[in-house]
Amino acid sequence: MNVNELKSGQGNVEVLVEVVSKEEPRSFNKFGREGKVCNCTVKDDTGEIKLTLWNDDVDKVKEGDKVKITNGYVKDWNGELQLSTGRYGTLEVVQE
Numbered sequence: 001m002n003v004n005e006l007k008s009g010q011g012n013v014e015v016l017v018e019v020v021s022k023e024e025p026r027s028f029n030k031f032g033r034e035g036k037v038c039n040c041t042v043k044d045d046t047g048e049i050k051l052t053l054w055n056d057d058v059d060k061v062k063e064g065d066k067v068k069i070t071n072g073y074v075k076d077w078n079g080e081l082q083l084s085t086g087r088y089g090t091l092e093v094v095q096e
Contacts, residue, residue, distance in 0.1 A: 004046035006083065008076040013083065015072065016094065017042035017051070019065045025058045042067070042083070049074075052084040057091045066094045 001015050025038040038058045040051045051069070053061060061067060071089040075082055085091050 002046040003042075003044045003049050006049060006074045006081060008074055008081060011071075011073040013072040013074060013089075014068070014070050015044070015083070016066065016068050017044050017049075019051075019061055019063050019067060020048065022061065022063050025053075039082075050077075050080060050082045052082050053091070054085070057085065060091065060093055068092045068094050 001013060003015065003017065006013065006015070020041045020043050022040045023038055025036045028035050028037060035055050036058045038053045040053060040061065041048055042051045051067075069083060069085060069089060069091055072083055072085050073089065075084070
């Protein structure tokens, strides 16, 4: 699947992308549990999209990495498409 094919509300997304930029991680506390979240911009040959990283995935990824998202989903946040692994998806850093 390519970035330009992604639509809001889409699930079961599998895509291979490169991390263009990574923002500073933020901590949060939800339902009494600590967590980390971080936004990245990722791209393939067809376009760019925001990727939201949660908890352990925040430390796995750095700028320039190629990552494979499996069973991800896409949502619309403030008029911008965002890709995430959510609860059931996985993120894997791919060595070339």
